[in-house]
Amino acid sequence: MVQTSVSMALKAYSLGWKCATPLLKLNSRLRDGWEQRTLSGGLPAPAHIWMQAASGGEAYLAWEVLKNLKSPFSESLRVLVTTNTLQGYETLFRAADDINGRKTGLAIQPWYFPFDDPDLMDRVVDHVRPKLALILETELWPGFLSACKKSEVNILLANGRMSTKSLAGYLTWPDLFRAVSPNTIMAVSEADGRRFGTLFGREKVWVMPNIKFDRMADAAPMARKNNPLKKLISPKSTFTVFGSVRRQEELEVTKLAAGLMRERPTTILGLFPRHMHHMKIWETAMNSAGLNWIHRSRLNGPALPGTVILWDAFGELVPAYGLAQAAFVGGSLAPLGGQNFLEPLTCGVTPVTGPHWKNFAWVGKDIFDSGLTVEAKDWQAAQNALISILDKTPARRNVAKLAKEYIADHKGGAKAVCKQVADFLNKD
Known part of the structure; x- marks a missing residue:
């Protein structure tokens, strides 16, 4: 009964893709790599x-994992990396240049992820013939997973995250997702692990360090002389x-900005939407x-x-920190x-x-208990915390040092994933 239900679901899913694909070409973001997405340019x-x-x-x-990956074979380890x-x-193209250039026994091929039509995925999985499918974070594509199951490809989901909202969505089709379940799931927290366990079974799930800690292990404050924004902010200025x-917090952020500027009227405030x-x-909010x-x-x-600087330039948030x-x-x-509060921390703020x-x-x-980051219950508490930091600003070098130590204690995710990959590859 369940098998019939899953089969019918995949047929309906495939029909949906076949109807939608001609329309998808109208999407400007999907035109990039169209021949790879549709396999019309080859495999x-x-x-x-x-x-x-x-x-x-x-x-x-993926780049971080590739840096730590080693071939268990006498031949090169061939890795298809899709996005x-x-x-x-x-x-991924830059990562391939980096890893292939190191000549460490890996051969990396970047590619666009094909559209998830089960017929298309059956074709490409049958051609690529991977021993392992490694999915980073939460990419539960039924066509891809089903094709891997048909070809007896082991599936590892790593650095997994699962929100309550996502879980609710997957549970609207539980038989399908359980039928194409990954063999092993490495979640980044106990809470994520419980959600994955609800969908796939707790015996398949264990918790790993987030690979993002590995990525940030070498982060350090940028010297002012090298900072591209140094001419915009005087070294004598107070800069926040x-x-x-986000627009959904516009009212609270506006109150926070107004309160901070009222209490510290000489501050320069850089606001990054x-x-x-x-x-x-x-x-409009600043005018009001x-x-x-x-x-x-x-x-x-x-x-x-x-002055409040409304930052209408991309890629300058970290230098501003x-x-x-x-x-x-x-x-x-x-x-x-929330957004990434590790970024300012590694910059020494x-x-x-x-x-x-x-x-x-x-x-x-x-990280809050240690005082490295401050959690404020509302905009007024955030204002008080910012003023306290401005009045007694910790030395940038000391903050960065403590941040580096915290990150060092929590890294290791990439190596944990590579160990699990090696275990799968050595099974055969």
Whole structure:
């Protein structure tokens, strides 16, 4: 009965893909790599491992795993690494150049992840013939998983994350996902592990260190002389960064900005929206609070004290943390899961975050208990914490040193994954 239900579900799923594929070409983001996504330009080369990294963030995790991977064979270990996005593909391409150039016995082939039509996936899995499918974070594509099961390919899901919302979605089709379940799941926290266990069975799940700690192990403060933003912020200025703030917390962040500027009127505030297309919202918010602001793109010299800089340039958040005395990390004053508070910490700044940071539960509660990061219950508590840090700013070098020690104690995820990969490959 269950087998029939799963078979019918996959047939319906395949029909949906066949109907949708012609329309998907209208999506500008999917045109990149179209021939690889549809296999119309040919097939990837056979590989021992097929590693799937959904987008840019997961692609960097894949790179970290590849650095630690070793061939258990006399021949080169062939790895097909796929992704769904242009950013991910560009990252994997750089990773392939790096790893192949090291001549460590690995041969890396980057590729776009084919559309998940089960017929398409059966074809490509049958051609690639991997011994292991390694999925990073949470990429539960039924067509891919089903094709791996048919070809008796072992499936390892590593650095796994599973939100309550995602679990609810998968449980609307439980028989299907249980039928194509990974052999082993390595979750990044006990909470994630429990959710995976609810879907797939707890006996398949164990907890690992997050590979993101490995990625940050070498992070260190940037010397001012090397900082590309040094001409915008005078060394005599007090500079505070609001990093990756979200439109859903606009009211709280605006109150926080206004309160901070009222209490410390000579502070320069760099406000970085998480999504640049919401810049107009922040312009309106700053106007409503009566704050003086300027776009980063119009700033040609040192910012004046008492100015809010609305950062309309990409890729400058980390250098800004490198010049700041204090930082608030957004996505945390509304139930949005929070943003990365490890970034300012590795730059030598004690970060302040709101109460909503469940997306980073893998970092561990002890980071707050140790005082490395401050959790504020609301915008007023965040304001008080920022003022306290500005009044008595810890030495950047000391903060960075403690952060490095914390990260060193929690890294090891990439090596744990590689050990599990070796165990699977050596089974045959």
